[in-house]
Amino acid sequence: MDSAPEITFDGRADVDGAALFAPLALRLEAGQWTCLLGGSGVGKSTILRLIAGLETGVRFSGRIAASDGAPVARRVAYMAQDDLLLPWASVERNIGLGARLRGERQDRARLMDLLDRVRLREHLGKRPAELSGGQRQRVALARTLMEDKPVILLDEPFSALDARTRADMQDLAAELLSGRTVLLVTHDPAEAARLGHAINVMTPAGLTQVSPPDAPAPRHVDDPETLGAQGALMRLLRAEAA
Amino acid sequence: MKYGAALIATVFALLLWQAVVLLTGLPRFILPGPAVVAEAWWSNRAVIAEHTLVTALEVLIGLLLGAALGVVTAIQLATSRLARVLVQPMLVFTQALPVFALAPILTLWMGYGLWSKVAMAVLIIYFPVTSAFFDGLMRTPRGYLDLAQTMQAGKRSVLWHIRVPAALPSLASGLRLAAVYAPIGAVIGEWVGASRGLGYLMLLANGRAKTDLMFAAMLTLGVFSVLLHLAVRRATMRMAGEH
Ligand SMILES: Nc1ncnc2c1ncn2[C@@H]1O[C@H](COP(=O)(O)OP(=O)(O)OP(=O)(O)O)[C@@H](O)[C@H]1O
Ligand SMILES: [Mg+2]
Numbered sequence: 001m002d003s004a005p006e007i008t009f010d011g012r013a014d015v016d017g018a019a020l021f022a023p024l025a026l027r028l029e030a031g032q033w034t035c036l037l038g039g040s041g042v043g044k045s046t047i048l049r050l051i052a053g054l055e056t057g058v059r060f061s062g063r064i065a066a067s068d069g070a071p072v073a074r075r076v077a078y079m080a081q082d083d084l085l086l087p088w089a090s091v092e093r094n095i096g097l098g099a100r101l102r103g104e105r106q107d108r109a110r111l112m113d114l115l116d117r118v119r120l121r122e123h124l125g126k127r128p129a130e131l132s133g134g135q136r137q138r139v140a141l142a143r144t145l146m147e148d149k150p151v152i153l154l155d156e157p158f159s160a161l162d163a164r165t166r167a168d169m170q171d172l173a174a175e176l177l178s179g180r181t182v183l184l185v186t187h188d189p190a191e192a193a194r195l196g197h198a199i200n201v202m203t204p205a206g207l208t209q210v211s212p213p214d215a216p217a218p219r220h221v222d223d224p225e226t227l228g229a230q231g232a233l234m235r236l237l238r239a240e241a242a
Numbered sequence: 243m244k245y246g247a248a249l250i251a252t253v254f255a256l257l258l259w260q261a262v263v264l265l266t267g268l269p270r271f272i273l274p275g276p277a278v279v280a281e282a283w284w285s286n287r288a289v290i291a292e293h294t295l296v297t298a299l300e301v302l303i304g305l306l307l308g309a310a311l312g313v314v315t316a317i318q319l320a321t322s323r324l325a326r327v328l329v330q331p332m333l334v335f336t337q338a339l340p341v342f343a344l345a346p347i348l349t350l351w352m353g354y355g356l357w358s359k360v361a362m363a364v365l366i367i368y369f370p371v372t373s374a375f376f377d378g379l380m381r382t383p384r385g386y387l388d389l390a391q392t393m394q395a396g397k398r399s400v401l402w403h404i405r406v407p408a409a410l411p412s413l414a415s416g417l418r419l420a421a422v423y424a425p426i427g428a429v430i431g432e433w434v435g436a437s438r439g440l441g442y443l444m445l446l447a448n449g450r451a452k453t454d455l456m457f458a459a460m461l462t463l464g465v466f467s468v469l470l471h472l473a474v475r476r477a478t479m480r481m482a483g484e485h
Binding site for chain 2: 098
């Protein structure tokens, strides 16, 4: 992996001539987790998809750039709420999908190492349908890591999981993605409070920065300061909605 | 359990048939009973087997060719806008023509032998296979395509590694439909002009008032079609994602 750049997103988006969000500036610090919260339909996924270079159905005007000047879209790995595992392929083949799609040789040693790190080695021959929701999301995480990209875009990756599995996945992701520039779109104030090095709340009017707890991420689920930050975020989100 | 139910249904149908024959008292050259048909089947078994073989060959070749053509066409349509513009309307139009109407022309062009029947079978299954597979290829879940794009996949590799495998269940349902249609195509071809095959045998028996033989041939065709359907179903189970 090349060293993780800082990413700046600067601009506005229109849908059918009407503004989806006003001009806003979002900075993803190099090697850090930036969390993006906000009401449904406010444009969080749109921002993430614009950074990934994916189709969005909005008209974007502005710029998306990396601190090192190199193009952004080619250096991102993408993970969404829907794990997007190919149902016909084994765990192993799902994790190795990127190399197969690019016609590259598979780095099997790395794949096996990643399987160990997401604790799925004994499941490598299984199909996604034979796995639990948490295991599937771990496969998706391994596939994301297999890409070995410096920028990681996560769109509510853990929101379909039960509370315990979600906390486990947050710890695992924080550990395995450390040192990369991460954008995490989430609905969950607790998640943002646990994982964010920077936390942004998005409204149609723009972004509000919220200072994260001082403890290093991932923070304990019962850390008082983290719980306090979670509460403050919740209050802010509800106030924005009102 | 499934086989048990099939057996019970078969016995029931035979009893019903026999009951209709007994109650109406129709003569055997109008409606022969099951026992009479079984007897006709047994005494003509060599002839029936020979004609079944001919029809089976037509159907199998037709199925293979039609499926291959359908698969190739669907991939062409799915990957080329030009192909969609030029070919799709033609496909729909040929589908609007009754295939029966083409049978005499095919016989004129290709003769009384095997190939005019193969062509009928191909024609009748080409559209269902093509359209089922094409629909599947065009309905690749958006998320997979996004993922592939972030992985810098080329068009071809998205086709082979994502779109085609994601469309295989649709292709499987097209092929299952084809297995039902193909025998119909072949038999229509035989009715229009042939000297062999179950369709020919049915016409011949009918013309000579050998109604029992005609029923025997018809039931043989039915059993063959059901077996073919089951075989194709089995063969496409993996494709359909049923394990
Ligand atoms: N392809 C499209 N065509 C038209 N409008 C679109 C399209 N995609 C998204 N939108 C609109 O853009 C807005 C923002 O969508 P987006 O998915 O970014 O919201 P979000 O903040 O991620 O919401 P959620 O939290 O529910 O995921 C929505 O109101 C949606 O109607
Ligand atoms: Mg979203």
